[in-house]
Amino acid sequence: MVGVRARASILHLDLDAFFAAVEQRDKPSLRGRPVIVGGIGTRGVVSTASYEARAFGARSAMPTSEARRRCPPGTAFLHPRFQAYRASSRVVMDLLHDLSPVVEQVSVDEAYVDLAAPGTHDLSVAGVRALVADLIDRIASATGGLTASAGVASSKMLAKIGSDLEKPHGLVVVEPGRELQVIEPLSVRVLGGVGPATAERLKSFGVITVADLQRMTLPDLVSIFGESHGHGLHRLARAQDDREVEVERETKSISAEETFDVDVPDRARLDSELAAMVTRVGGRLGQSASFARTVTIKVRHHDFTTHTRSATLTHATGEQAVVLDTARRLLAEVDVSDGLRLLGVGVSGFTSHAQDQLAFDEVDEPDVPATPEPSASREPAPESRPSAPSWRTGHDVRHDELGAGWVWGAGRGRVSVRFEGPRTGPGAVRTFASDDPALHPADPPDWRERPDVSG
DNA sequence: TCTGGGGTCCTAGGACCC
């Protein structure tokens, strides 16, 4: 079969009802009872329902109010304790790394493992079954009794489907060559990328199962679902999946959002919520040591209509002040008179090093024409950009008599520092210069202030 | 008291460039 391994060497592991299981483990009185973990406010949704709660119809992503109606008195409704979940997750991921260096963690409770990578495992069906059965036992004893389900197959797709087949505490090894037999009778919903909307569209063509989907031609699928999704469906229906287990995945965006208990029309309140979210996003951006060019806000109205507004900066920034200013400008364009149900902010378009030079120019050299030549209005190619030391803008570099200072812009042996202190007032920019372009601005003795260009 | 929060990927149209 095209693009599929000859042996069942990809493991997909999934922890059963993970959040609820951790709660039941840590609080014996919850064992055997229905447990719902998720948002417990008026507008909350269920993150995880224990199997006891599922018996009453509670499900992930269901509004908590609906779960309250379905579940009997005595059901526990709990806020998530992410720290506890992360701790158990680490224990499990460590056990996976004992099997292979190639582990792709998909989420806190789910991972793929390439069992072929070490070259030492017995990859016969009986061999992997014994290996993974032992793994599941070790997970239970290392985590105080958490159960996991696993699928092992010749592809990620079949491994994931396999891990779902006998949940909870199930282990399915899909024998190579039997992939199609496994998937053909199943609903198209088991295929990755087939959600409610796609399933509904397919149903209108009489397609319910994977076998039905196989009967649709590639041109038809492409004309209905577009180039990418159409080809994807055609492949997945035939169990063609050659995706590798990827160890490291690059972060593409960082965001925070909040649904309010009641819709908020008050601009002052929205502004303070926005600032708080920018602080969270900016903090994580700082930890990632990268810089973002695009700022996006998200709003949701009382009727659940949702809109995003984004702006791409000419230069990547790591500064919360810049992100906040941009987000405020975008929010100012939104009509909030009916109140917002949700407000969010995110950053994307990351670059790994600062494009500080041009930001520096804006702050440090106000005599630069405000409207440059048309030819200069486009972003210069990266090669033509003046080299700049990769000092982190927003980086905390100075605490002196001026107050606390953060790098605002830097380049060509100079660094501008934005201060906020008793002597400077908020937002004042001072520029320091050095003959040594590599010198770090946190070494004050070698920097001389240049009052001529101070802002 | 229907509908969280954090992500990824894709599409489509318009601007702009060659």
Add this chain to the structure above:
DNA sequence: TCTGGGGTCCTAGGACCC
């Protein structure tokens, strides 16, 4: 002057996943 493509960037929205 009219008529074109292709490619890339930006923006907005939608589907999907856990």
